Amino acid sequence: MTKTLEREDKQEEYLKDIKSLIKEIEEDDLKVIAFMEDTTPPADVKPKVIRFKRTLHLLKAIAAEGKVQKGVAKIMFYSPSTGRSKGLTPTMMAGLQYIEPKTETKPHSHNMASIYLVVKGIGYSVIDGEKYYWEQGDIFVIPANAVHSHINTGSEEAVLFDVTDSPLLENMGILEFKE
Numbered sequence: 001m002t003k004t005l006e007r008e009d010k011q012e013e014y015l016k017d018i019k020s021l022i023k024e025i026e027e028d029d030l031k032v033i034a035f036m037e038d039t040t041p042p043a044d045v046k047p048k049v050i051r052f053k054r055t056l057h058l059l060k061a062i063a064a065e066g067k068v069q070k071g072v073a074k075i076m077f078y079s080p081s082t083g084r085s086k087g088l089t090p091t092m093m094a095g096l097q098y099i100e101p102k103t104e105t106k107p108h109s110h111n112m113a114s115i116y117l118v119v120k121g122i123g124y125s126v127i128d129g130e131k132y133y134w135e136q137g138d139i140f141v142i143p144a145n146a147v148h149s150h151i152n153t154g155s156e157e158a159v160l161f162d163v164t165d166s167p168l169l170e171n172m173g174i175l176e177f178k179e
């Protein structure tokens with residue numbers, strides 16, 4: 001009873017002669033499988049490198065357009081293989097934030113926690129009413145549900161990299177944002 005089973009998809013074989021019975025049960029958002037152990041597991045997340053130069057071009061274009069906020073851009077990366085998690089792995093999401101000089105992002109909160117690395121720039125974040133100053137290379141943490149905003153006090157652009165646990169919460173159906 002300690003053998004780990006090879007997961008091989010046998011659904012076609014199990015269900016081929018009883019498709020009409022399955023159809024009576026299935027709907028758009030409801031599917032039937034027989035024996036979980038005989039389904040294929042989700043695709044593996046592949047190793048990857050995301051090029052900073054390319055992402056910087058994109059961030060600048062989004063910030064210049066200013067559709068959400070002039071001078072501010074946020075992009076996240078995900079692997080489609082993580083399904084509804086929409087993560088870069090099934091439990092972690094990563095992203096980049098771009099803030100033009102003398103610009104501050106809108107305060108908001110969410111129930112995902114974030115760990116930030118300052119890639120470029122100098123400024124501070126207001127986290128639950130307190131100022132936390134940062135500069136290039138610094139790491140800071142925003143706990144879940146803390147209201148936060150970022151302020152670029154420098155004369156050049158600021159770029160922040162962050163990793164969050166949003167995929168974990170998304171997968172449980174409880175990811176929430178507040179403004």
Ligand SMILES: [Fe+2]
Binds near residue numbers: 108109110148
């Ligand atoms: Fe945030």
